[in-house]
Amino acid sequence: MRIVIPLFDGFTALDAVGPYEVLCRLPDAEIIWTALEAGPVTAEPGALTLMAKVATSEIDACDVLVVPGGPRSRVAAKAGLADWVRRVHPSTQWTTSVCTGADILGLAGVLQGLEATTHWSATGRLAEYGATYTEERVVVQGKVVTAAGVSAGIDMGLTLASLIAGDDVAKAIQLGIEYDPQPAFDSGSVAKADPATVDRLRGLIARRSG
């Protein structure tokens, strides 16, 4: 099973590595890291560099497509990634995004008429792509699956694993990565966080995504 993860300058590392860590444990998983140009790709904020082994131009089809997000997801989409997603999407069994990877699916036309989710700070953009924002952590619409921000990719990975290989395999993977989350705080969503924190972060994010 070919699982392809496209990277772009300024991607968010956990968006990509969360689902990777789940999906690479599926039987017969082959993970392919790609980018418009093969080579090192640096995450946002900087300092983490992942290798894209293959250029997107060499990939015309895959079984599972996992598109991460990042502050510059729309820039990446317009630089060529949305065109590539549009080309590959008809071949997939599952086309998925984490966080603002939804911008890339959206600009590729994949979210038209669907319910979807994205990072909480970017939900307003879904309407531009003909999608309806749904306040769920993982949204499955036919073969298109979108996840909320950053860490939600792990939850999406498990949902996908169960859809692909069954509940028993997904549960074994969950145990393998000891995913029994116990954050010290309960501030992981707009509904739960302090409103002042939400406002401050919204401002910061708006400045970073420019």
Place this chain on the structure above:
Amino acid sequence: MRIVIPLFDGFTALDAVGPYEVLCRLPDAEIIWTALEAGPVTAEPGALTLMAKVATSEIDACDVLVVPGGPRSRVAAKAGLADWVRRVHPSTQWTTSVCTGADILGLAGVLQGLEATTHWSATGRLAEYGATYTEERVVVQGKVVTAAGVSAGIDMGLTLASLIAGDDVAKAIQLGIEYDPQPAFDSGSVAKADPATVDRLRGLIARRSG
């Protein structure tokens, strides 16, 4: 604040990237990826390659040390990583491990006399290092912090963020990465998973770590 993450052939990607994604959002965080030799380092199972920018020989001190695990953590420790941890540890404000990164701290002598945790399949080894296994997801003992398997590094990152920069900063980071976990299953610990799944996985892991 210099935060150093050492990599080794066969590390588990999420062990490293989970805490990275939290800690890189701390004010003034400088993340440094290192390895015994600078250059590309491949995770286990394969296909993900992260760049180590600096050789460990060039790093004598740091503020926060985050040691990931992987099936071959003991091999890496004995190949030189434990010696390096032993050298750097006196300079740190926080010395931490995720998953079987605890083997590397243990072989460096850092866990002697402390309570600690590691991946559920490797808890039996903690006694070899003079440590006492504690069934908690994140164990803080003075400046030494250990986390349970793989995904527990995210919880550890948040605990560290609050210890370093206060609860408000940690909560803002939790919101930033939308860490409001909602796994589809509740199979993330030995206590919660089906016993047959635990046994099967224990056998698989024993074979992989050789």
